[in-house]
């Protein structure tokens with residue numbers, strides 16, 4: 001984003017606040033919620049309006065853990081960290097339930113089906129199930145096509161669920177009590193002594209702390225994120241109402257490249273389809289749909305849900321931007337030499353699994369002041385990592 005000389009005149013209002021949160025998605029609104037609980041006055045600066053990024057475009061899946069199967073996560077991050085991530089995802093789900101239920105957000109806990117397209121994926125699911133059972137997690141591996149939908153095997157996780165994502169982020173925002181300035185994209189952060197001047201489309205705001213929660217859009221805000229966050233497009237389609245539910249619970253197949261659920265109005269949602277179009281769907285913040293991915297989704301619908309394709313037409317297609325990191329974990333920390341500018345981004349397409357628990361990672365990688373700001377004990381010690389290794393002493 002650029003601004004003209006006329007738009008930045010001194011007539012632009014100047015505000016002062018304790019904390020500015022940039023981005024009013026799930027993460028920014030969760031941050032606002034905790035900061036207000038800790039007695040901080042915070043202002044959300046949002047380029048569009050509450051939740052209008054990925055947080056209102058996702059499928060609403062509350063899945064356990066990451067986009068890797070459990071044994072794969074153990075191999076990549078170590079057994080202790082994998083367990084920690086899975087447990088943190090359940091705590092995150094509990095937080096959404098607590099805030100959402102109090103505000104009438106539709107939340108269903110009917111479990112998830114991780115589904116195998118072929119024998120190799122079936123073997124992976126079985127391995128994941130064995131490791132999770134060994135860790136004491138509740139799950140069930142089922143060989144064969146238990147859903148009669150053309151899958152090779154299934155792993156059922158009864159604790160997972162689904163919700164209305166836009167209603168959730170709005171509920172979070174309402175519960176936070178934070179002030180919001182919508183239509184106010186931030187384009188520069190100028191450090192001025194111990195405070196930061198935040199320059200946005202509509203105002204200048206002087207803040208003691210700034211928390212960047214813009215996920216896939218981070219590189220547009222500060223070049224520091226250019227090679228760290230890869231904006232990646234995800235697409236969905238939805239059908240009109242069906243006479244009968246096609247699936248009880250949520251479905252996640254082909255290592256997460258396809259996912260599906262029914263909708264509150266009886267329609268069917270199918271998302272994914274970028275497996276063979278990664279170059280086109282990666283490194284973009286353009287949230288328009290593409291013919292190639294939509295066609296992949298339609299083919300998949302006909303392959304596994306021919307009854308759905310036959311009885312209901314497609315009523316909506318959409319896309320949103322996710323933020324991916326190289327190691328598959330959220331990126332939480334503070335900018336180099338600027339400890340009062342923190343960030344909690346890179347949710348890797350699993351914001352409903354990890355979008356609340358990032359704060360403990362922030363506390364472990366950032367300044368003492370951030371710890372005080374949130375007044376929360378750190379929990380994500382082993383896997384939290386950020387730009388500054390140790391808390392500097394606050395001036």
Ligand SMILES: Cc1cc2nc3c(=O)[nH]c(=O)nc-3n(C[C@H](O)[C@H](O)[C@H](O)COP(=O)(O)OP(=O)(O)OC[C@H]3O[C@@H](n4cnc5c(N)ncnc54)[C@H](O)[C@@H]3O)c2cc1C
Nearest residue numbers: 023025026027047053054055058059061186320350351352
């Ligand atoms: C199609 C799709 C399906 C998905 N399905 C699931 C799912 O089922 N389960 C799951 O857990 N996750 C899913 N995800 C991922 C999930 O939506 C994200 O992980 C989550 O919403 C991230 O929340 P956030 O607050 O970090 O980012 P966002 O919701 O993207 O919020 C970032 C906000 O920052 C604003 N912003 C950007 N730049 C600026 C700026 N310079 N100044 C001010 N504001 C700015 C944006 O307008 C936006 O509102 C899906 C994503 C997509 C796109």
